[in-house]
Amino acid sequence: MIKGQAGKSLLMVACALLWANHVKAASISFIEQGSSVSITTTDLKGTAITGSEFGWFTGGPYTGGDFSTTATVVARLLENGGASSDVVAVHWQTALLSAQASLDIVFLSDPGPVTIASLPSWVPSGPPDCALYSCFIEDGTLQTVINFRGLTVNVQSDVAAVPEPASLLLLGGGLIGLGIVWRRPARAIKVACGVKKASARRQCGGGSRARSRAASNCAGHAHSS
Secondary structure (H helix, E strand, O other), X not given: OHHHHHHHHHHHHHXXXXXXXXXXXXXXXXXXXXXXXXXXXXXXXXXXXXXXXEEEEEEOOOOOOOOOOOEEEEEEEEOOOOOEEEEEEEXXXXXXXXXXXXXXXXXXXXXXXXXXHOOOOOOOOOOOOOOOXXXXXXXXXXXXXXXXXXEEXXXXXXXXXXXXXXXXXXXXXXXXXXHHHHHHHHHHHHHHHXXXXXXXXXXXXXXXXXXXXXXXXHHHHHHHO
């Protein structure tokens, strides 16, 4: 009887682990296209608000979320030169008395002082401080900027994707080849024209008519180039 109970307990534990491995992680993605922002979520229930270079999601507890304590996580996306471009802030609020725990996620693109002042105090202001917050260089792809308490936050900025070094090398080689092809006909015309001028000088005994004919041929080639 004891062996049977132990076997059932092990089976229940195995099933629980298998179910936990198949649970989808909660995620949210902010996609920026020009001045508009779109929001997509997975396993999150709440309300999404979007505006010009702005996105806000408000929800409650989710599967795998930890609301035992209040916490805030901030990530910043920087331009290639180091200037601040986007800000993402996630706030987990623990339940107070009878109130339910809540989740708030804010995305701001190129925020100004007025915009920051109208937001909650947990949204950071001022220049980016990469010693306090996670900083990423935006590259135009969907980047994971926060992965905490069972929540993944992704951001895709509207910056153009940086071309690969191999693409730049091919582009440079193509431009060089185009320059060589463009200069080759002009050089051939100059050589031919020089030969005809030399021939005209050798034909001095032929009179001015031969010299003028050779000069006109060279002038015609130069005009066509």
